Amino acid sequence: GEQVEQRPPHLSVREGDSAVITCTYTDPNSYYFFWYKQEPGASLQLLMKVFSSTEINEGQGFTVLLNKKDKRLSLNLTAAHPGDSAAYFCAQGGGADRLTFGKGTQLIIQP
């Protein structure tokens, strides 16, 4: 089946620093993607959605970049703050009737 590889599994950065989480996917028919945020003990909240026609998307302090040639999706945090500490999951959708999720990245923001 289709796969999504998410890296790194754990990431620790200082407050105010940048952070990058990357997902690579295999399905050439992928045309929409999502990033979810999961705070400790909580459910998954939709953070951003990206369609293949849009290579850059910004919001909530994050920038999402989609490189269709390399099948790579990245979530870029430019200035981390403590509220960004959470697990982040990418998800890829295409012609199938389901999403394929990455295994997640645990992001820790140090003071």
Place this chain on the structure above:
Amino acid sequence: EAAVTQSPRSKVAVTGGKVTLSCHQTNNHDYMYWYRQDTGHGLRLIHYSYVADSTEKGDIPDGYKASRPSQENFSLILELASLSQTAVYFCASSWTLGEQYFGPGTRLTVL
């Protein structure tokens, strides 16, 4: 406000017992999903449904059954609970090929 709710939120079950997890959505979505989340595995799809009275197998259906009696309700059934089924279970709903909205999760402990 549209929402996905799950019950119970937490459950302790005995090995070999029957467990039923319930999910209710007011999003008027066609699709509903059941996932389990384990540390290091991200989200894994157990069963899903795109119409009432019909369910589909996901990636890890063994040991689980699902029931979709109406558009709003989707249940996950463990006929003979086992220790390996200890996990957090999430229900989600979506439009066709759209972003998924998650419920708060059910923490299941099998002893």
